[in-house]
Amino acid sequence: GAGVSQSPRYKVAKRGQDVALRCDPISGHVSLFWYQQALGQGPEFLTYFQNEAQLDKSGLPSDRFFAERPEGSVSTLKIQRTQQEDSAVYLCASSLSAGGLTGELFFGEGSRLTVL
Amino acid sequence: EDQVTQSPEALRLQEGESSSLNCSYTVSGLRGLFWYRQDPGKGPEFLFTLYSAGEEKEKERLKATLTKKESFLHITAPKPEDSATYLCAVRGSGGYQKVTFGIGTKLQVIP
Numbered sequence: 001g002a003g004v005s006q007s008p009r010y011k012v013a014k015r016g017q018d019v020a021l022r023c024d025p026i027s028g029h030v031s032l033f034w035y036q037q038a039l040g041q042g043p044e045f046l047t048y049f050q051n052e053a054q055l056d057k058s059g060l061p062s063d064r065f066f067a068e069r070p071e072g073s074v075s076t077l078k079i080q081r082t083q084q085e086d087s088a089v090y091l092c093a094s095s096l097s098a099g100g101l102t103g104e105l106f107f108g109e110g111s112r113l114t115v116l
Numbered sequence: 117e118d119q120v121t122q123s124p125e126a127l128r129l130q131e132g133e134s135s136s137l138n139c140s141y142t143v144s145g146l147r148g149l150f151w152y153r154q155d156p157g158k159g160p161e162f163l164f165t166l167y168s169a170g171e172e173k174e175k176e177r178l179k180a181t182l183t184k185k186e187s188f189l190h191i192t193a194p195k196p197e198d199s200a201t202y203l204c205a206v207r208g209s210g211g212y213q214k215v216t217f218g219i220g221t222k223l224q225v226i227p
Binding site: 004031033035040041042043044045048050055056058059091093095104105106107108109110 | 120148150152157158159160161162165203205213214215216217218219220
């Protein structure tokens with residue numbers, strides 16, 4: 001597609017429920033990132049994929065968070081047993097290149113998660 | 117660990133009143149400093165990438181500059197449609213592709 005697509009745009013979950021957030025990156029983009037953005041804050045890095053390999057997951061806040069990109073294209077961020085502090089906008093971004101002086105990230109519009 | 121500090125947190129300008137936004141950074145081996153614009157309810161939109169001190173880039177009323185410790189986003193004769201949050205981010209040589217963001221400067225341009 002023309003841009004990064006995320007779904008759902010809005011998700012309301014009861015505390016303890018599991019959620020799955022989907023990201024369709026720009027076609028051909030090697031790199032894919034997940035960020036978490038709390039209200040009034042900048043995006044915080046969660047994890048990075050190069051093709052299907054998850055090379056950096058240092059930003060995942062707990063083992064309740066899991067991300068995958070099995071075929072090197074679409075990615076899913078899963079949050080198990082959601083807590084209120086998980087409420088945030090989850091942004092997906094993709095980038096064409098994977099090394100050296102690499103270019104910019106292209107972001108989707110985000111998935112806003114509200115945990116009640 | 118890479119760090120980005122932006123100031124001011126919020127800025128209110130009259131239409132046509134030029135100003136600058138500041139981004140201070142510490143990074144191990146800069147591999148790119150990025151400026152993004154974010155409108156409410158939207159994802160960040162890419163504006164500029166700067167790679168080395170002394171580099172400058174321009175787009176319409178915006179001009180980004182870079183030193184070894186700071187970047188500035190200069191806004192000349194702003195219009196109400198320039199109202200948005202402007203995010204600064206850096207990529208360092210440590211780790212893989214991680215890009216670290218500041219909290220942003222929320223700009224409001226009053227007609």
